[in-house]
Amino acid sequence: MRGEPASPIAAHTHEHVFLGANHGRNERKVWLVIALTASMMVVEIVAGTLTGSMALVADGWHMSTHAAAMLISALAYLYARRHARDPRFSFGTGKMGDLAGFASAVVLALVALLIGWESLLRLADPTPISFTQAIAVAVLGLLVNIASAWLLRDEPHGHGHGHSHGHAHDHHGHAHGDHDHHAGQDNNLRSAYLHVLADALTSVLAIAALLVGSMYGWLWADPLMGLVGALVIARWSLGLLRDTGGVLLDTVPHEPGEDVPAEIRAALETGGDRITDLHVWQVGPGHHAAIIALLSPTPQQPADYKARLAHVHELSHITVEVARAA
Template identity: 50%
Template sequence: MHMGSHAVALGLSVFTYGYARRHAGDRRFTFGTGKVNALGAYTSAIVLAGFALVMAWESAARFLAPMPIAFDWALLVAVVGLVVNGASALLLTARGGEAHDHHHHHHDHSAGHDHRPHGQEAGHPHEHHHHHEDHNLRSAYLHVLADALTSVFAIAALLAGKYAGAVWLDPLMGVVGAVLVARWAWFLLKETSRVLLDRRADADIRDSVRTAIEGVGDNRIADLHVWSIGPGMHAAALSVVTHRPRAPEHYRALLPDHLGIVHSTIEVHGCRETPSEAIVRRV
């Protein structure tokens, strides 16, 4: 049951990547399939939390009703599990440096709005590759790391039980492991739910957008929304007020590439008074 739960979770991660790639060009997804990544990781985190509850339940049962332990066989299984999960964790860490998310979406250009990412012509599909935090990969990593940690705790408890008679350490280590796994699950649920609920981007990203736009001429941002739509990808909607209005492409070109804003909606509003009139009015 233990290994089956992790096999299901890792299978879910594989399915998530496959689904996102197969439907990357599907125009029914307004912002592409980037959020499928977060949805898969969120579901995997729920599985991880369930695994923590099972660990805690079984450990409590062992406290109340201790069972005889086949130490030699248990140690062998725990060591093999540690090696396999350790190798899996290293593999996922290495693959994390090569991970890329494929994001496709299609937009049309309309007056006053710009829905096109940098370097793309209106009316043509496009693809983006960004290397940022991948919640789906992280969920898979946490699953094998939880398994590896469980093996370490099991080995320590089994050695103490075999050579020191401290059989109570077996359920105790189960409780400790359950607490740690539950904390990882909570962290993953919190991070992925932010993406799924369109929580606004961090302050440093919003400040970078504001600085880039307002640092040129007399531009002022009247309204600004930036949110995540996938690993390392953001969408932005902003209203610019200026005495000298320019086309939306001008303001979009000011957005720093490293912010990963692949979809932007820009409204430009001209002031009703000239700069000289504004100065007279302030005086």
């Protein structure tokens, strides 16, 4: 009812919305690139089949995997946004993008094996290629890749949206408040972006193979480039598996130029205070959570420890436990 004071409990509750910066904008960009990629995928597969170009067919199927992987990314954005406040998710849906990236990396690894196997078969038994038509389509595919990469580029941005907060508590009670947070890296957008870059590289290899084949009649150059493309895709998929898997398994975050655990220790281990247990993990792009156990000869209020961490903008959720030292 209007005029009544807010509930004391309500004043200390908070949401766990840890979506990345520009979540909605990135989602729209991925959907647009999916449309571009799917259209070009159909053109390349059909043209490669008609002209007999393995490199062009491989590039088309490679684009199809990128379209499927980007669809996973787009659906992850959609699901994370719609369920951002679902209480079933203890720390929100900020890691949904990493789950999507991990899934797309697995698909890419399988496709790399298929392309590599088909290229080996073509090396053993080369087939005639209509070079002129194949080169024209490959160039068109490269242009689509460049346009898609431009759309998905990760532009510099400020603070992300979503309620960024920290809360600290000990045996006396609870305290919470707001933090500004570092924008961080959106692995879901990065996944889609790297798919497009890898696809552009495959297009370049296809064009190079077709040019060499048309000038010197080296039919083996086409499947050879298919093998090179397969190796590039496999290496990229392994890198994405490593990065997204680390987030999903709550490894200690350590990005270049940033060491959140070290910053926490530097801020709290002053005087006689010592950290006896520290857990830091990523809960969303640019959002990190921390559980800190402190031993202090003169325990302070939770808000005091939180205030010491105010400059660590990557922290969005903080839990502090304090025990009195003997």
